[in-house]
Amino acid sequence: GAGVSQSPSNKVTEKGKDVELRCDPISGHTALYWYRQSLGQGLEFLIYFQGNSAPDKSGLPSDRFSAERTGGSVSTLTIQRTQQEDSAVYLCASSLTGLNEKLFFGSGTQLSVL
Amino acid sequence: AQKITQTQPGMFVQEKEAVTLDCTYDTSDQSYGLFWYKQPSSGEMIFLIYQGSYDEQNATEGRYSLNFQKARKSANLVISASQLGDSAMYFCAMRDVYSGGGADGLTFGKGTHLIIQP
Numbered sequence A: 001g002a003g004v005s006q007s008p009s010n011k012v013t014e015k016g017k018d019v020e021l022r023c024d025p026i027s028g029h030t031a032l033y034w035y036r037q038s039l040g041q042g043l044e045f046l047i048y049f050q051g052n053s054a055p056d057k058s059g060l061p062s063d064r065f066s067a068e069r070t071g072g073s074v075s076t077l078t079i080q081r082t083q084q085e086d087s088a089v090y091l092c093a094s095s096l097t098g099l100n101e102k103l104f105f106g107s108g109t110q111l112s113v114l
Numbered sequence B: 001a002q003k004i005t006q007t008q009p010g011m012f013v014q015e016k017e018a019v020t021l022d023c024t025y026d027t028s029d030q031s032y033g034l035f036w037y038k039q040p041s042s043g044e045m046i047f048l049i050y051q052g053s054y055d056e057q058n059a060t061e062g063r064y065s066l067n068f069q070k071a072r073k074s075a076n077l078v079i080s081a082s083q084l085g086d087s088a089m090y091f092c093a094m095r096d097v098y099s100g101g102g103a104d105g106l107t108f109g110k111g112t113h114l115i116i117q118p
Helices: none
Strands: A005-007 A010-013 A019-024 A031-037 A043-050 A065-069 A075-079 A088-095 A109-113 B003-005 B010-014 B019-021 B024-026 B032-039 B046-052 B064-069 B074-079 B088-096 B112-117
Touching: A005 A088, A010 A019, A019 A088, A019 A109, A031 A075, A043 A065, A043 A075, A075 A088, B003 B088, B010 B019, B019 B112, B024 B074, B032 B064, B032 B074, B046 B064, B046 B074, B074 B088
Parallel strands: A010 A109, B010 B112
Antiparallel strands: A005 A019, A019 A075, A031 A043, A031 A088, A065 A075, A088 A109, B003 B024, B019 B074, B032 B046, B032 B088, B064 B074, B088 B112
16 A cells, blocks of 8 residues: 555544454565554554564563564554553554664554543 | 653744754664654654764755764754644654664654644
8 A cells, every 4th residue: 555554543442342453554564563652652662573473572561462463464453451541542654674764654543442 | 772852842933943853862772773753633653854873964854954963862853944834743763773673663752742833
C-alpha cells in the first residue's frame, strides 16, 4: 500500500475483554514496530519485527500483550484481559531494512478501555 | 540506555518567526542517529529530518534544519519562517546505529507542543 495502514482507527472495549489491533506495513518493508502513546506523552517502544524472525518481546509492558507477524507482512498486536491503563494510542511503523533509517508511521489505533 | 530530553512542553510563536525546539540526548554509543518527527492533531507521525552522529554538516530539509552540537549532546530543530500549519507536537528521537537491526526501536522524547499564532 501507499502507507502504513492500521485498523481499527478507534476501539472502545470493556475492562477484561481481549482486543486485536492490526498493522499493514508499506509493501516491501522488512522492519515493523509497535509503539504506545499515552495521552500527552511520548512514544513507548513495544516490539520490533524483522522479516520473519522471532521478535524481542522484552519491551512489552506485561504478559497480557502479545504480537505476531504473519508472512513477514501484516502484524497483529493482541491485548488480553484489557485494563484501563491500557488506554492509549497504539502506533505501528515500518521501515525498509530496520537499519538506521526513518520510520513511516500509521495513523494509530485509539484504544479506550472503559 | 538512551535518553532524550525535550525541556519545552509548549511554545507559542508568531507566524513567520523562526522557531528553535530543544533536544538533548544521552547515550554511551559512538554511532547513533537523531530524528525529528512532527505529529499533527490527526495523530500520524511525520518524519522531518535526520542527523547521523558522524555527519559533519548540520542536516537541512527545506525549512527545517538541525543544529547538531555533538559535544553538548544537543540536536535542536530549527524551523525557519514558521507557518500556521506547523502547529503540532514535535518529537526528538534517537537510535543506536548498530542496535542489531532496530531491536530497541527509536527512543523518543516527551515532545514539544508548538502553536503558531497568526
